Amino acid sequence: MTSSRMALRVGVIGTGGIAGAHATAIRELGGSVELVAVADIDAARAAAFAADHGGATVFASADDLLAHAGADVVCICTPPQTHAPLAIAAMRAGVTALVEKPTALSLAELDEIARVEEETGTQTLTVFQHRFGAASLRLRELVTSGALGRPLVAACETLWFRPAAYFEVPWRGRWDVEGGGPTMGHGIHQFDLLLAVLGPWSEVTAVAERQLRPTDTEDVSAALVRFDNGAIATVINSLVSPKETSRLRIDFENASVEVEHLYGHTNADWTFTPAPGHEHLAERWNTDLPDDGISGHRHQIAAIADAIAAGKRPDVDIVDARRTLEFAAATYASAFRRTPIAAGDISGDDPFMTSMSGGIVPWAPVKAVPVAS
The missing domain is CATH 3.40.50.720 (NAD(P)-binding Rossmann-like Domain)
Incomplete structure (x- = not known):
């Protein structure tokens, strides 16, 4: 301005x-x-x-x-x-x-x-x-131009650590207040960047578990994702990983692009590896890439x-936000229903429209049913 x-x-x-x-x-x-x-x-x-x-x-x-x-x-x-x-x-x-x-x-x-x-x-x-750091903007520019070729495979990891004391804050780890665990509140930043780069997803097959923490929600989830463009990705979200990292890697026909950081990336956190015969893309990646510090608000x-x-x-407008939130909902629905969920499957009166838990969390206590006397 x-x-x-x-x-x-x-x-x-x-x-x-x-x-x-x-x-x-x-x-x-x-x-x-x-x-x-x-x-x-x-x-x-x-x-x-x-x-x-x-x-x-x-x-x-x-x-x-x-x-x-x-x-x-x-x-x-x-x-x-x-x-x-x-x-x-x-x-x-x-x-x-x-x-x-x-x-x-x-x-x-x-x-x-x-x-x-x-x-x-x-x-x-x-x-x-994280969509707005200089390197992530450059990546999206190269994807849009077609310079990197077709995206093929990706890995998206949010491996963080939160001790039990973290969940003493009353609204944390509750479906009705926080909406979910690391899928909703932590990994969402990293897989939002994945979706910003790769575009619409078509199907999710996932698992979610409460491995360690005293929460109502999951503390780990993992998903296998298909995209409309044919790319396949894995997405892992964790709050029980002592060695913390946030990592996104995407392999295109013409290059591999990877960023590894924790809570915000700089240009130095990115690695660009051109495929043989496409070495010129490295220069295009680096040319006039501004050093704008850590990606942040x-x-x-x-x-x-x-x-x-x-x-x-x-940006980020309501259309993009819905795609990302629907991905989170599909992760939970697939995990708890034990079936793949396609984009658009969750609609109408589906319980996952109104709650990320869908009312069927496997580890939730079973309510007693009154017995007629």
Whole structure:
């Protein structure tokens, strides 16, 4: 954004841990984006957050912020079960919502967001910041141009470690509040990038288990995925892996491209290996690749600001967000039903439309059925 353009006015709802990443990103973008308002159910925490991040106006509630802050965009940084209601409230107030993942707890909630978006003409966007790093943008550019040839096989791994104490936070590890385990709340960033590169998926065959942690949800899932373009991928999500890593590798006809990092990638985390006879692609990969630091909220918020200033629809839009959320739902449905799930299979009154658990979690306690006397 240019300095002559008015700054994008941003509010933050929810001032817990992830909100700091939003505020830091806004500060790093200088005068092009301005944090103007914050709200939290904990008034003292909201006031401290505002003081730490430039003195934004503190509002007593999300509704007050949406009504009176004059924000262009509101970052929703609250626990997952509040995402859909707050996004809908923002759109009805004429404010673009930027929602932390997951956008909603279910496909039904996401479809309601889409309906309100169509009704109001105001967008809900989802934070999938790994799409916006320089190297990931370069990869998508090369894929779109056809330079890499057809994608053939891929591996997507989110192997993280969360101790039992992590789940002492009341909303973690619960289907009704968090929506799922690492498939919904952790690996979703990495497989969203996979989907952004490879496009529509056609079928998922998966397993999900509670291996170790004291949760209602899974702590491990694994999926075998077919894509419309013929590519085949494996996707693994874990919260019980002491050696932590996030890895995405895609093998195309003309090159292998791989990134390995933990919570954000830089250009140095990527490896580009051309196939014999296609060595020239390495130069195309490296030419004028900007060193823009670690992939993070700053890149996505900057892209949103630029798009809004240009009168364009920013990413990641509701269509892309639904494809990613449907992939998560299909992973659970396949795991718990023990059958492949095709894109579009989950619809209508399917229980996986309204809950990622589908009401059939294998390790859930069985409710006693009353016996007539």
